[in-house]
Amino acid sequence: MTAITIDKATKVFSSRDGEEVVALSDVSLDIGENEFISLVGPSGCGKSTLLRLIGGLLPLNGGRILIDGTEVKGPQVKTGFVFQKATLLEWKTILENVLFPLKIMGSLDAKSRDKARELLALAGLDGFENKYPGELSGGMQQRAGICRALMHDPDILLMDEPFGALDALTREDMSIELLRIWREQPKTIVFVTHSISEAVLLSDRVVVMSPRPGEVKQILDIPLPRPRSFAVQKDARFQDKVDEIRQLITGK
Amino acid sequence: MSHIATRKPSPLRRFWMRSQGTLLPVITFLLVLLLWEICVKVFSIPEFLLPAPSAIWVATAEQAGLVWGHTLATLRTVVLGYGLSILISLPLAFALTSSRIVANAVYPLLILTQSIPKVALAPILVIALGANELPRIIITFLVAFFPLVVAITTGLLSVPGDLIELGRSYRATRLQQMVQIRMPYAIPFIFSGLKTAVALAVVGAVVGEFVTSDRGLGYLIQTSTAFFRMPLAFGAMLVLSLMGIVLFQIVAVAEKLLFPWSSQQQAD
Numbered sequence: 185m186t187a188i189t190i191d192k193a194t195k196v197f198s199s200r201d202g203e204e205v206v207a208l209s210d211v212s213l214d215i216g217e218n219e220f221i222s223l224v225g226p227s228g229c230g231k232s233t234l235l236r237l238i239g240g241l242l243p244l245n246g247g248r249i250l251i252d253g254t255e256v257k258g259p260q261v262k263t264g265f266v267f268q269k270a271t272l273l274e275w276k277t278i279l280e281n282v283l284f285p286l287k288i289m290g291s292l293d294a295k296s297r298d299k300a301r302e303l304l305a306l307a308g309l310d311g312f313e314n315k316y317p318g319e320l321s322g323g324m325q326q327r328a329g330i331c332r333a334l335m336h337d338p339d340i341l342l343m344d345e346p347f348g349a350l351d352a353l354t355r356e357d358m359s360i361e362l363l364r365i366w367r368e369q370p371k372t373i374v375f376v377t378h379s380i381s382e383a384v385l386l387s388d389r390v391v392v393m394s395p396r397p398g399e400v401k402q403i404l405d406i407p408l409p410r411p412r413s414f415a416v417q418k419d420a421r422f423q424d425k426v427d428e429i430r431q432l433i434t435g436k
Numbered sequence: 437m438s439h440i441a442t443r444k445p446s447p448l449r450r451f452w453m454r455s456q457g458t459l460l461p462v463i464t465f466l467l468v469l470l471l472w473e474i475c476v477k478v479f480s481i482p483e484f485l486l487p488a489p490s491a492i493w494v495a496t497a498e499q500a501g502l503v504w505g506h507t508l509a510t511l512r513t514v515v516l517g518y519g520l521s522i523l524i525s526l527p528l529a530f531a532l533t534s535s536r537i538v539a540n541a542v543y544p545l546l547i548l549t550q551s552i553p554k555v556a557l558a559p560i561l562v563i564a565l566g567a568n569e570l571p572r573i574i575i576t577f578l579v580a581f582f583p584l585v586v587a588i589t590t591g592l593l594s595v596p597g598d599l600i601e602l603g604r605s606y607r608a609t610r611l612q613q614m615v616q617i618r619m620p621y622a623i624p625f626i627f628s629g630l631k632t633a634v635a636l637a638v639v640g641a642v643v644g645e646f647v648t649s650d651r652g653l654g655y656l657i658q659t660s661t662a663f664f665r666m667p668l669a670f671g672a673m674l675v676l677s678l679m680g681i682v683l684f685q686i687v688a689v690a691e692k693l694l695f696p697w698s699s700q701q702q703a704d
Binding site: 239241258259260263264265267268269271273274275284285287288289316318336 | 596598599601602603604605606607608612616617620621623695697698
C-alpha cells in the first residue's frame with residue numbers, strides 16, 4: 185500500500201530581492217504504508233522543504249503530493265511533525281504539551297490524559313508529566329516532542345532532523361528508542377537527517393538527494409534484519425551502505 | 437570511597453550565604469545614612485541645604501498623618517494612570533502585531549507622543565481638562581504606556597518561527613495562535629514592561645502634581661520647599677522612592693506567583 189505519493193513536486197522560493205531559487209525540482213517518490221524512509225543529502229538539497237511540503241506547511245509550485253490518494257492542500261490530521269528543536273511550550277507541563285495538539289484541534293476528551301500518560305511511559309518519561317520543559321534534559325524534551333506528534337494518532341510521522349540538536353550519546357539512544365516506539369506503534373515515518381549512519385540504522389529505504397536544484401539522486405534499499413540494535417553497525421552490509429551513500433553525496 | 441573531608445559551614449556562615457543578597461544592600465544603605473549624618477554634624481551643614489537623616493525622620497514622623505494622606509493621593513493617581521496604560525497598551529500591542537497596516541499607521545504616531553516632553557504637555561492638559569485629577573492621570577498614563585507597548589509588541593513578535601509552525605501543523609486558527617502561543621510566550625516581556633512602567637508611573641504622577649494639584653507627595657514637596665521645610669521635603673521624596681520600590685516588587689511578586697516559569701526564564 186502506498187501511503188504517500190510525491191509526483192513531480194517542485195518548489196521555488198523567491199528571495200527578498202526577487203531572485204528565484206529552485207529548492208526542489210520534479211521530485212517523485214512513493215512511500216509505502218508503515219515504511220521508515222530517510223532523506224539525506226548536503227545542506228540546501230531541499231530535504232526539509234520536501235518534508236514541509238508533505239506536511240502541508242508549504243504550498244507547492246508544481247506537481248502534487250497525495251496522502252492516501254487525497255491531494256495535500258494544507259496541514260492535515262493524518263500527519264504529525266517533529267521538529268529539530270523540541271519546540272515545547274515552556275509555560276505548559278510536559279503532560280499539557282503532549283495534549284496540545286488535541287487542545288488545538290478541539291478533540292480533548294476524558295481519555296486523552298490517560299493516553300498521553302501511556303505515550304509518555306512508552307517514551308520513558310513516566311514521572312515527568314508535571315515537570316516543565318525547562319526542568320528536562322534536551323533528550324527528554326525531544327522525547328516529549330515525539331509523544332506530542334503521536335498524540336493525535338497520525339498515520340504519518342514527519343521528522344525534521346529530530347536528533348540534530350542532541351549530543352552524540354543521547355542521539356544514539358534516541359534512534360534505538362524511536363525504533364522501539366515505531367515497532368509498538370507502526371507508522372509511516374519520513375525522517376530527515378544529516379547523519380548517514382543514523383539513516384542506515386533506522387530506515388527501510390534511504391533517499392539520497394542532491395542540491396541546486398534539489399533532486400532525488402538515488403534511492404537505496406537497506407536490507408538489514410529487524411529489529412535492529414547497535415550491533416547492526418558491525419554488519420558488513422551496514423558499512424557498505426554507509427560508504428555507498430557517502431560516495432553518492434560527496435562524489436568521492 | 438572518598439576521603440575528601442567536607443567541612444560543614446558554621447550556622448552563622450550559612451545564614452550569611454543565604455541572605456547576603458538582601459542584607460548587603462541594607463547594610464550599605466545604613467552606612468550611607470550614617471556617613472550622611474556624620475557629615476552634616478561635622479561640617480555643620482545648614483538644614484535648608486541638606487538636612488540630616490535624623491532631622492528628616494523626626495519631621496516626617498511628626499507629620500505622619502499628613503504624609504500618609506498625601507501618599508494615598510499620589511498612590512491613587514499612580515494606580516489609575518498605570519491601570520489605564522495597561523488597559524490601552526495590551527489591545528494596542530495586539531493590533532500592532534496582528535496587522536502590518538495598523539502598525540504602519542499607528543507606530544509613527546506613538547513615537548510622536550513620546551517625543552513630546554510630558555512636563556511641557558502638563559499645563560496644556562490642565563487648561564483643556566480642568567484643574568482636577570484627570571490631567572494628572574493622563575500624564576501618568578502618557579509616561580508609562582510607551583515602554584509597555586514596546587515591551588508587549590517585542591514579546592509578541594519574538595515568538596520563534598518553530599512555535600508558529602508547530603501551531604500551523606495542527607491547523608491552529610489565528611486566535612488560537614495568539615492566545616495559545618504568542619501571548620504566553622510574551623509574558624516575560626510583558627512583565628519586564630510592567631516593571632519599567634510602574635516605576636515611570638510614579639514619575640508621571642509627581643510631574644502631574646507639580647503642575648496642578650492640592651494633594652499628593654509632589655504637592656507636599658513643592659509646598660515644603662516654598663517654606664524651606666527641607667526635612668519634610670526630603671521625607672516626602674524618600675516616601676516616593678519607597679512607593680516606587682514597593683510597587684515594583686508587587687509586580688515582580690505577582691509574576692512569580694502567577695507565572696513561575698516566566699521569572700525563571702529571566703533568571704537564566
